Amino acid sequence: MDSFKILNDNRIYKITRDNFEKLTDKKHPYCQEIRKRMRYLAICPACGNPINFIGLYVKDQTDRKRIRALHGRHFTENVPQLADFDEYEYKDCPFHNDKAGKLYTDIPGQKKNNEIVRLIKTYPEELRECISKILGFHISQNKFEKLLTSFVSSKGYYFEGITKFNLPYYFLYLLPNQKLFKCKVLDNDIEQAIDRKCKYFEVSKEKRLEKKVNEYVEFEFILVEHIKKDESESINYKLIERKKEIRNLIFENRLEINHYLFVDMISGK
Ligand SMILES: [Zn+2]
Numbered sequence: 001m002d003s004f005k006i007l008n009d010n011r012i013y014k015i016t017r018d019n020f021e022k023l024t025d026k027k028h029p030y031c032q033e034i035r036k037r038m039r040y041l042a043i044c045p046a047c048g049n050p051i052n053f054i055g056l057y058v059k060d061q062t063d064r065k066r067i068r069a070l071h072g073r074h075f076t077e078n079v080p081q082l083a084d085f086d087e088y089e090y091k092d093c094p095f096h097n098d099k100a101g102k103l104y105t106d107i108p109g110q111k112k113n114n115e116i117v118r119l120i121k122t123y124p125e126e127l128r129e130c131i132s133k134i135l136g137f138h139i140s141q142n143k144f145e146k147l148l149t150s151f152v153s154s155k156g157y158y159f160e161g162i163t164k165f166n167l168p169y170y171f172l173y174l175l176p177n178q179k180l181f182k183c184k185v186l187d188n189d190i191e192q193a194i195d196r197k198c199k200y201f202e203v204s205k206e207k208r209l210e211k212k213v214n215e216y217v218e219f220e221f222i223l224v225e226h227i228k229k230d231e232s233e234s235i236n237y238k239l240i241e242r243k244k245e246i247r248n249l250i251f252e253n254r255l256e257i258n259h260y261l262f263v264d265m266i267s268g269k
Contacts, residue, residue, distance in 0.1 A: 001072045001095040004042035004051060006030070007082065012045040015072050017056055021224040025240065025247075029081040031176030038154035038176065041075060043083050047093035050075040050083040057174055058158040116157040119164055119266075120148070120171075126265045130168035134255065135221060135237075136187025137180055137209070150175050164266075165259040166233065173223040173235050180219050182208050190239065193251040200241050218242045223255075233257040 003012050006023050013019045020040065024030035030041050040053040052075040074096065078084045090096060120127060128144045139147070156162070156174035184207050185191045191203050200217040204210045211217060218241065225236040239251040 001044065001046075001051065003045050004053075004072055005045045006042055015053060015070060017070070018225065020053065020056060021222075025177055025220075025238075026175075026222050026224065027177035027220070029079060032079065032082075033150070033153050034079075036153055038150065039075070041079055041082055042072065044072070044074060044093060044095060046095050047074075047086070047089040048083060049085055049090050049093070050077070050079040058155045058160075115164070116162055116167065119167060120157075123262075123266050124148075126262065127168055127171065130262050130265065131172060132186065133261070134168060134172060136185065136190040137221075138184035138186055140183065143183065147171075147175060147178065150178075161228075164263055166257055168262050169223070169233075169235055169255070169257045173226055175223075177220050177222050180209060180221060182210065184208055189253075190251055193239070197248065197250045198241055199248060200243060213243075215243060219250075233259075 002015050004015055004020075005012055007029075009023075013023060020026075020030070020042070024042075032039050032041060040056045042051055042053070043049070044051045051072040053070065053072055055070040072095075074090055074093070076085055076087075076090065124144070128139055128141070131144070131147070132139045151157075151171055151174060154174050154176070156171065159170055159174055162170045185194070185203050191207070194201060194203050194209070198212075198219075200211060200213045200215075201219050202210055202212045209219060220240050220242065222238050222240070223235045224238065227234050234254050234256050237251075237253050237255050238249060241248045241250055
């Protein structure tokens with residue numbers, strides 16, 4: 001199918017990466033790791049069952065030799081906090097057995113992607129440093145391991161166009177919404193934005209991101225809306241704080257991709 005719905009909204013949206021990012025902030029329950037794989041989920045506009053996006057970031061998550069066009073397919077099990085699977089509705093759904101999932105075209109070998117895996121394994125510290133620089137937050141080893149697990153489960157290294165030149169940016173772009181807490185703030189503009197706009201967080205004297213209220217609140221980052229034009233590429237970086245349904249955009253910056261950030265760091269090593 002080529003359209004989807006989200007929670008608490010009756011509108012029907014066309015399945016595009018842009019719509020998915022804008023409507024979900026790449027956040028749970030629309031991004032969930034189920035059986036060690038990152039799933040991008042929404043709701044079937046016809047039957048209300050969960051659907052799974054195929055080819056949203058990585059062309060194919062099941063067979064690496066084949067490529068499938070972006071589409072949605074019913075996800076035939078309950079998805080916590082999104083939708084329960086209803087078999088009766090599913091069998092009755094006009095999108096049931098749609099042919100979209102059967103459109104295959106072959107793509108050539110994936111040698112380059114082994115290169116990406118090799119780079120991550122060989123230079124994890126350099127990658128972590130780049131990521132900290134881009135985000136303006138110190139990313140601890142512990143946090144980095146978690147990001148790495150998430151990147152692997154989204155099969156991000158198969159993302160089309162990922163190279164050693166854009167690796168740290170694409171790495172972040174392919175992650176679902178990530179929470180930050182207590183990490184050190186490295187960037188002055190971000191610190192000022194937190195001071196000025198945050199209702200639930202502050203930067204401590206030690207320059208750490210801290211909660212300033214007692215309720216359950218979240219502070220998160222996402223990179224969305226990747227644009228590539230000739231030689232220049234950019235991705236939109238957002239920081240958001242949340243309390244239940246309240247969402248405050250704290251910081252937004254379109255990052256111009258520096259194609260030498262990572263390669264300069266690993267050159268000569
Ligand atoms: Zn359906």
